């Protein structure tokens with residue numbers, strides 16, 4: 239009898255606690271979903287049934303007439319922002335309230351966690367001001383010869399393979415190897431050849447960072463559910479061997495350059511300037527930005543650990559996003575012959591004018607249609623499909639009585655906006671022409687709805703580089719080759735995405751076939 243009573247009491251306590259925890263949003267007058275025991279609304283995410291992008295997109299599609307929806311991922315309350323105008327306020331107008339992301343940072347225990355994507359507050363502001371001059375068009379243009387050389391390696395590799403009779407490729411891996419060569423060269427100052435050496439150590443280490451294994455899944459889940467617990471549980475953002483590898487690569491490069499007085503046009507050199515003088519030298523013809531001039535902390539120097547963390551984030555944020563963009567572009571062009579031909583015609587027209595120096599940086603900017611292809615790819619496949627921010631104070635939503643409480647995590651479903659039929663007509667149709675006369679596409683809604691690189695002061699710092707490497711990869715491939723799908727069944731229908739990846743990754747590998755034009 240006593241046992242039954244205790245059991246009933248325990249059930250009642252669990253039930254009441256459940257009800258209490260799942261009333262966090264309704265008590266604040268915010269519409270919420272219908273959470274179920276333990277999983278809350280996040281069952282599909284926690285059980286790895288849906289990718290993060292699709293999970294938030296589906297909530298958006300069902301609730302887009304609300305401005306904001308309260309959701310529970312297990313017992314963690316988060317908000318999904320479904321109104322483009324409110325998104326704009328959060329990312330741009332009221333940025334000072336929302337400048338941080340809920341990410342785990344502990345620079346003492348885990349120095350690599352202290353990178354630009356993760357850190358917040360004044361520290362982020364100071365670092366962003368220091369790093370922004372490293373991504374100006376002048377600096378990226380100066381890196382162009384390095385990137386162009388990697389392009390040549392890709393071109394020679396494809397030529398050689400086709401000569402040998404190999405014409406079917408799993409492009410996800412090949413494009414990752416191409417981008418690793420570029421980013422490791424500009425971020426770490428190291429010339430690798432992962433294109434010709436698929437098992438190169440650099441490739442193996444970078445694959446480990448994005449490997450959908452249990453540990454990486456757990457890291458993503460704890461980051462989502464309880465970022466402040468992450469380091470208390472003695473977790474680190476990287477496996478030890480990958481971390482040791484990054485540390486030793488950067489340390490050796492810095493020591494080599496300082497001892498030999500060697501310099502090169504790459505991010506590593508600019509990071510070394512930040513370590514030794516606290517600011518990046520301005521090139522001839524380039525002006526200090528207003529932000530830089532008015533900033534009080536332009537002179538404090540970065541430590542070695544801080545530059546290691548930044549080199550690391552340039553590497554990870556750069557290679558996976560750019561190679562996925564390339565992969566989706568290739569996929570859509572392979573199944574749209576007429577668009578592929580237009581790209582080829584434009585590339586032929588521009589490349590025909592090249593002189594003895596080959597294709598120049600300025601010539602690439604003439605590839606306007608190709609740019610629309612990239613913009614449309616990133617509309618249909620925003621590689622980071624959700625943007626996330628935290629509120630650093632209570633925030634009253636304009637024209638409403640709703641208050642977003644201090645500390646709330648806000649999730650902005652970019653994939654949802656980009657594939658909303660009320661914003662983009664026939665959103666699954668691949669139509670680069672949407673972008674011919676507009677940088678936002680032909681979307682109808684007001685406010686922010688095209689955000690492949692995020693928006694506001696905390697948008698992607700590497701956008702120019704990401705677009706440039708994608709353009710180089712595509713123009714090289716289509717200047718010489720035709721591309722088609724190997725599996726004709728993929729001609730129609732849509733790609734499914736991997737459930738335990740934060741970035742939008744196809745759930746299955748697939749091959750494409752090239753032939754000489």
Ligand code: HEM
Pocket residue numbers: 354355356366551552553555556557559560563616621622625626689690691692693694695696697698699700701703704705708
């Ligand atoms: C096509 C390629 C790329 C895409 C689609 C992309 C997308 C994004 C997005 C959506 C964000 C978040 C923005 C927000 O929350 O508002 C972001 C942030 C960031 N990206 Fe990129 N990115 C790309 C390439 C790159 C490259 C090449 C680099 C560096 C070499 C880079 C470095 C970063 C960094 C450091 C941040 C954090 C910025 C901050 O918090 O201040 N990205 N990126």
